[in-house]
Amino acid sequence: MSTPLIQTKNLSLSVAGQAILDNINFTISSDEIVTIVGPNGAGKSSFLRALIGVQKITAGQIITKKNLNIGYVPQSLNLNRHLPLTVMRFLSLPKRHSKSKSAEALGKAGVPDIANKQMADLSGGQFQRALLARALIESPDILILDEATAGLDQPGIARFYQLIADVRKQSGCAVLMVSHELNIVMGASDRVICLNQHICCQGTPDLVASNPEYRALFGVSIPSELALYTHEHDHNHEHDDTGACLPND
Amino acid sequence: MLDDFFVRAVVAGIGIALVAAPLGCFLIWRGMSFFGDTIAHAAILGIALSFLSNISTQIGIVIMAILMAVIVEYFKDKGQAQDTSLGVLSHSSLAIGLVIISFIGPMQFELTAYLLGDILAVTRFDVMVIWAGAALIFGCLIWRWQAFLTSTVSAELAHASGLSPKREHLFLTILLAIMIAISIKLVGVLLIAGLLIIPAAAARFLSSTAESMACIASILALIAVTAGMQMSLMLDSPAGPSIISCIVVLFIVSSIINALRRRA
Numbered sequence: 001m002s003t004p005l006i007q008t009k010n011l012s013l014s015v016a017g018q019a020i021l022d023n024i025n026f027t028i029s030s031d032e033i034v035t036i037v038g039p040n041g042a043g044k045s046s047f048l049r050a051l052i053g054v055q056k057i058t059a060g061q062i063i064t065k066k067n068l069n070i071g072y073v074p075q076s077l078n079l080n081r082h083l084p085l086t087v088m089r090f091l092s093l094p095k096r097h098s099k100s101k102s103a104e105a106l107g108k109a110g111v112p113d114i115a116n117k118q119m120a121d122l123s124g125g126q127f128q129r130a131l132l133a134r135a136l137i138e139s140p141d142i143l144i145l146d147e148a149t150a151g152l153d154q155p156g157i158a159r160f161y162q163l164i165a166d167v168r169k170q171s172g173c174a175v176l177m178v179s180h181e182l183n184i185v186m187g188a189s190d191r192v193i194c195l196n197q198h199i200c201c202q203g204t205p206d207l208v209a210s211n212p213e214y215r216a217l218f219g220v221s222i223p224s225e226l227a228l229y230t231h232e233h234d235h236n237h238e239h240d241d242t243g244a245c246l247p248n249d
Numbered sequence: 250m251l252d253d254f255f256v257r258a259v260v261a262g263i264g265i266a267l268v269a270a271p272l273g274c275f276l277i278w279r280g281m282s283f284f285g286d287t288i289a290h291a292a293i294l295g296i297a298l299s300f301l302s303n304i305s306t307q308i309g310i311v312i313m314a315i316l317m318a319v320i321v322e323y324f325k326d327k328g329q330a331q332d333t334s335l336g337v338l339s340h341s342s343l344a345i346g347l348v349i350i351s352f353i354g355p356m357q358f359e360l361t362a363y364l365l366g367d368i369l370a371v372t373r374f375d376v377m378v379i380w381a382g383a384a385l386i387f388g389c390l391i392w393r394w395q396a397f398l399t400s401t402v403s404a405e406l407a408h409a410s411g412l413s414p415k416r417e418h419l420f421l422t423i424l425l426a427i428m429i430a431i432s433i434k435l436v437g438v439l440l441i442a443g444l445l446i447i448p449a450a451a452a453r454f455l456s457s458t459a460e461s462m463a464c465i466a467s468i469l470a471l472i473a474v475t476a477g478m479q480m481s482l483m484l485d486s487p488a489g490p491s492i493i494s495c496i497v498v499l500f501i502v503s504s505i506i507n508a509l510r511r512r513a
Contacts, residue, residue: 083402095395
């Protein structure tokens, strides 16, 4: 049986008295690709930030496997333009790595030729792949990606997710990602979690796609990632065996 | 050799320049140029309170600087705009410090020397304190360099790598406080931020890595401190403004080199 890498129990998070996440029970195991979907302001990024320790939780527990090695790809990186930093040097933060190991990571990320370029000079796609290479360099147990394709065009997004799938195949690491690109990531995930401050529903992509809660959030036909929604809190937060929300009494 | 006041000042200045510039690089990279000013201005309040409580001025400065850093972080956590809180703390600590000093009396307190620096004021003991402080800062910078740089690049990436960006920030602030405490006699409170920021800004045009920027900034600061003190001696001008004027000249030269290189 696969090992749970990260588990949350009744996790809640508030900022300045405002609830961001409520009673989240979550597990990811060593062989899974899990995608978190949800509207803007649903707490997706806050959840990931809580998992890596940036955001303090207000209640509940986060249990991680001992010596868990996390490879994290943030949504964006606002590098100060006065900080000269080559890609090779960026990969050696905070732990220094040999040139061959850095080159190998860049190769895995599909950008073998950018080692000596300044981070500030990279295109959007190259920058995201440099972040991915840094996340991969220490052979992580789990790769956490927070809307890692923000700013990329549609073909770039598709290529990026294909790369993630290839990397997972080669290295066998778990992948937890937040994404707005529903039509792309739904097919590439083992499990999808629909989050809107609480877990609305979760399960296999097919199961979630047919779930009324998910459809209410993203539209019936899911034509694109721009689906509009109105979220009604007309359901309770208990889930049945398949991960679907139970209806209100 | 250290019997000559000018040699003492130069030896002290070299020690300060070596560590001020790399610390200034971190301030620039973190977008916290004004933070150096705030800590320096708070030093006046630290000096005033150390006179009142009869403790060493250096210790008073370090305590006040750390207190300011903690207050800035507190306001940041409470969602206050950082430039606003830095502005309020900078000017209020300077003003309150000056008011307290006015009660202490001019005989006990050489205010101008603390504000603008004085090469005549550097004693053999000061040289020892400066070099001990500089060695401590230098050692800590080498020890924590990777952690400081990672936290500067991204707090999130630092967290994911098992570092605590807040702790690294506080550590950096303590080093900054020590640097200001040891260099205040030579450069003065009002212009000490210039010694931190301007060499780093000038070095940016000439560097391709963070490490080379810190090294070049140190070299530029070293040249400026030596030339500035020579200028102070020859023209009988205050040490701090003389040093900073020399740094500004280097900044202009560096900017011109950068502009010519871009055109080529």
